[in-house]
Amino acid sequence: MHDPRTQARFDLTSREALEEYFTNSPGSATEKLENFAKYVPRQNLARFLARYEIFKLIKDVQGSIVECGVLFGGGLMSFAKLSAILEPYNFQRRVIGFDTFTGFPDIDAADLKGKPERKSAHLKQHGFAADGAYEDLLRAVELFDISRFLNHFPKVEVVPGDFAQTAPKYLQDYPHLVVSCLYLDFDIYQPTRIALEQFLPRMPKGSVLVFDELNEEAFPGETIAVMEMLDLNKLRVRRFDFEPRISYAVIGD
Template sequence: MRPTGAKRETSPTMHDPRTQSTFDYSSREALEDYFNNSPGSSTEKLENFAKYVPRQNLARFLARYEIFKLIKDIQGSIVECGVLFGGGLLSFAKLSTILEPYNFQRRIIGFDTFTGFPSIDKADLKGRPERKSAHLKEHGFAAEGAYEDILKAIEIYDISRYLNHFPKVQVVKGDFAVTAKQFLKDYPHLVISCLYLDFDIYQPTKIALEQFLPRMPKGSVLVFDELNEEAFPGETIAVMEMLDLKSIRVRRFDFEPRISYAIIGD
């Protein structure tokens, strides 16, 4: 999720067996060592990013690209519920800049507490306790310094984009139960072409569907990051309370296991 963002709660010698295998973590350690010691400046390494980006993260970027193509001709902004360190948010922003450089109406809006989960609902704890994520606790997935870091990333992103006198990316910090309602008061015109649910937990996911689903026109895309995920059952429970699963077609990608989506009105 990361409706909240997240401080690393694991050291290089630890991993969450619910989401990562020992092999995965060994691979990350080897990759980090390779990145730090390979030749080239930091910018040159970024320019050759495919050498360093884990295939899982590259797959998630490709999934976002495919989602963006689905909503390219749909009016409305992209709302990401759960920003973490901002990789997904800036992916959507840069895709918009590349594929539709003159669409100044498409805003990229992210919501996150950046202090972790504000609370855990009993719905989040349903199922087998041993299968729950180690992050499923109050302040789980806290991201110290991430908010300020993302603002800096947006500042750099704005330097070279078209029509940069129009604001493009907005990050809303705080408890979503409070910030969502206030945001809609401040921006009553909001129409949403893509709602990306990555809060992981029950309460903010349900609020997002209550507040934002009525603003999604036919053809817009509703994205789930933890649907059918045993480690975070709250998202699925909230979706099932708010939507009739029999009436929507939930699609997935054959190259990315977690992300799924439904096209509104399909």
């Protein structure tokens, strides 16, 4: 998904070259997956490492992981597999992903603040639509569960639809939910604000609040929602030296 407003041309060229290399490289698809570091773009590997560091922070904190904005599910399944590897007995840790899978339902005025030429090309109704991604992700979860320890306990849940409706409904169905990690990746104002309203009160001290577009000019809505809901002066927002977009704050730190 190349965005000419936020990505250099060489990013697209590199991805095209990697795709050709993956297609023509020797070995079966499974053998290629087993050697994934040959093919995965450096930036995506860095994002996986960031999620690993975040998971280590919440490993001893009670609660589930809630990812707001799933797209194709790579981040969601990263958290799921990290949990299966690092805490195979923790059947209480669920990994819950929310997404419309039809792209942004609407764009708020807050999302359009700032210089128009610096906004993402995806910042429009149905931006980041992912046709077929929901069904594909359900299949990924099914395959993940085959070899997972304690696989009679569900680990991953994918919640499709408009977050303004699905979040309150989910909490009505699961009033016990405690959140150890809230990963904000909706990009836009309204669902980010709703996520903070619905889930922040359920985050104990030591839990981690993750931002994917904080201080991001291309998507100002996330930062505006965070500033309206939280006092940044009282929040220690940290970042990784190897991944520029992901930042996080430990609740109560």
